[in-house]
Amino acid sequence: MLSPFIVSLILAIAPGVIAQNTTNTTSLIEELIVAPDHVGRVADLPKDSEFVFDFLKPPAASVVQGAAGHLVLASVAAFPALVGNGVALLAGFLGPCGMNTPHTHPRATEFLYLVNGTLQNGMITETGSRFVVNNITAGQGMLLPQGSIHFQFNDNCEPVQFVSALNSEDPGTLLAAQGLFGLPAAIVAATLGEIGVEEVASLAEMIPDDVAYGSQECLTRCGISVGPGAQPTNEQVPRVSGNTLPSESVSASTTTAKSTAKAEVTNQSRDLLGGLASDDESEQPVVLGDISYNSEKGSGDHAALTALVILVMAMGSGYISLAVLFYVRRNKAAKAHGRGPAWATSEAMETAALTSPLEKYGKDEESYRFAGKSS
DSSP states (O other): OOOHHHHHHHHHHHHHHHHHHHHHHHHHHHHHHHOSSHHHHHHTOOSGGGGOOOSSSOOGGGEEEETTEEEEEEOTTTOGGGTTTOOEEEEEEEOTTEEEEEEEOTTOOEEEEEOSSEEEEEEEOSTTSOOEEEEEETTOEEEEOTTOEEEEEOOSSSOEEEEEEESSSSOOOEEHHHHHHTSOHHHHHHHTTSOOHHHHHHHHTTOOOSSEEOOHHHHHHTTOOOOTTOSOOOOOOOOOTTSOOOSSOTHHHHHHHHHHHHHHHHHHHHHHHTOOSOHHHHTSEEEETTEEEETTTTHHHHHHHHHHHHHHHHHHHHHHHHHHHHHHHHHHHHHHTTOOOHHHHHHHHHHHHHSOHHHHHOSOHHHHHHHHHHO
């Protein structure tokens, strides 16, 4: 077991060694570029081994590692002997359901050769051209023109390998999804039909690195489970002031929209009727389905609604006052004529209607007759 001192020494020396190797490679490439001819370039590569590239033990700078496989690219950056030769070579190692995600090579045409298994290759060369797709088998190859957007998908449960020749020592690679979402969020949102800059930010954070897993159908068939966070998402376009993303993604509001919509509406109503919502709450966007707006922006509508509510309340109070006044005057008039309040007169009339003549004048029949005659 290594002692703490040795471990610390290795950690202290390793960055310097890596930096030195990088500097040496950069200096060598510069020498090869300015060499007057091919003889001079060969002289700048004194070791025979400098003409050999090991795809099974490649330098770290040449490896693209994803969740479902990896790629090894022998380009001038990792293999200086390529300077001036106009060629690069890529080896692809795709695991079950692995996909070399859609990308383009801006400076090279690719000629792909499949070593084993079967491999789906698809491409679009330019706007207006048809989509081309082929399922090639071991021993077959496919041409992918310079600038075309293309992909490779291993729709099998066994790993496959392929080799691609590119006619530039610096072919370059632009990942299609990362490239699109690396543009300003407002531009991407408009390009995708005004989906909203927050949605753009949320989607950009979900794009997996190359090499990624392919279709869900393949994963299910091969018994592969890909949970959240299983695929790295580090191959993003660097963000500067011109293409910065919104600070908050829509993912949180999307997942809680159904549970918070009612509360948001309630807070808005409180703000209208009594100013009970706090200033911080009123500045938050109200989410109703797929539509969101800021209450500060809708302050004009709030003022109009508030005035309408006050008007309705005033009218209601007026009607109540009129009803009370009518009742009071009616009772006063009834008292002035000796009938008592209206409610009492009404009750007395009902009682009289229900009382028989005998009960009114007593059970004495003569009294009843006398009362009848006198009346």
